[in-house]
Amino acid sequence: xxxxxSILPLTVDAVSFSGxxxxxxxxxxxxxxxxxxTVVLGPNGAGKSLTLRLCHGLLNPxxxxxxxxxxxxxxxAARRQAKRHAMVFQKPIMLRRSVEANIxxxxxxxxxxxxxxxxxxxxxxARFGLAERAAQPARLLSGGEQQRLxxxxxxxxxxxxxxxxxxxxxxxxxxxRQIEELLTVLVxxxxxxxxSTHDLGQARRLADRVLFLHRGRLVEDAAAASFFAGPxxxxxxAFLAGELLW
Ligand SMILES: Nc1ncnc2c1ncn2[C@@H]1O[C@H](COP(=O)(O)OP(=O)(O)OP(=O)(O)O)[C@@H](O)[C@H]1O
Numbered sequence: 618x619x620x621x622x623s624i625l626p627l628t629v630d631a632v633s634f635s636g637x638x639x640x641x642x643x644x645x646x647x648x649x650x651x652x653x654x655t656v657v658l659g660p661n662g663a664g665k666s667l668t669l670r671l672c673h674g675l676l677n678p679x680x681x682x683x684x685x686x687x688x689x690x691x692x693x694a695a696r697r698q699a700k701r702h703a704m705v706f707q708k709p710i711m712l713r714r715s716v717e718a719n720i721x722x723x724x725x726x727x728x729x730x731x732x733x734x735x736x737x738x739x740x741x742x743a744r745f746g747l748a749e750r751a752a753q754p755a756r757l758l759s760g761g762e763q764q765r766l767x768x769x770x771x772x773x774x775x776x777x778x779x780x781x782x783x784x785x786x787x788x789x790x791x792x793x794r795q796i797e798e799l800l801t802v803l804v805x806x807x808x809x810x811x812x813s814t815h816d817l818g819q820a821r822r823l824a825d826r827v828l829f830l831h832r833g834r835l836v837e838d839a840a841a842a843s844f845f846a847g848p849x850x851x852x853x854x855a856f857l858a859g860e861l862l863w
Contacts, residue, residue, distance in 0.1 A: 632681035645835040659830035665813035703776040709767035711755040745769035761792025781812035
């Protein structure tokens with residue numbers, strides 16, 4: 618049965634983006650239904666970050682539309698949906714405050730009131746193994762810990778859909794593993810995840826579905842198993858063979 622309150626599916630309808638006098642994204646279309654982990658894969662400069670930013674509403678499409686729950690867009694509807702999706706960046710932006718205050722501040726900014734804010738902050742600290750670090754300045758955490766905090770902070774907002782832009786590209790293998798395990802658990806708990814990576818191993822480990830981008834064009838949209846077993850395009854075959862650099 619369809620959940621009448623859900624923001625999903627996310628429909629990206631012929632969305633293109635131009636900047637600096639260049640067309641950076643071709644008119645791409647895809648749908649993200651509820652559940653699972655979709656990897657946006659492609660070489661450097663393919664348009665992965667732009668695609669996530671357009672979906673999250675940080676950029677406006679030059680043409681085309683991003684729709685939630687198959688409803689016609691509109692500023693008002695978009696604003697109401699905003700709290701139901703969250704984004705984690707390659708290099709987490711930490712406020713010059715404690716670990717705990719970083720989570721509490723995100724909740725306050727999203728309009729979560731006092732008691733509920735405190736409860737959710739404590740829950741997020743415990744859930745992501747950060748309780749002992751609660752009072753420390755967030756900027757003194759290691760890269761892996763900061764990314765864990767960034768995910769905890771996003772999780773505290775109770776997103777239905779979590780966007781992550783190359784969340785482990787700055788991390789060592791152990792920290793990367795930890796974040797990957799965390800994401801697997803979040804997906805199992807029902808959060809829909811859409812993340813970009815150019816790391817093929819990571820895509821193989823995590824993806825249920827792959828959106829493969831090359832030079833701003835969505836070249837393949839496939840179940841991960843079939844993408845890796847038999848990519849349909851010459852570009853994807855070259856990328857999987859390590860021969861497509863940009
Ligand atoms: N606001 C902008 N104005 C002009 N060019 C831009 C803008 N944002 C991104 N670009 C360019 O668009 C292209 C796609 O950028 P994007 O960051 O989406 O790539 P990506 O696939 O995420 O790459 P990477 O894996 O290197 O992070 C790049 O060539 C980038 O330089």
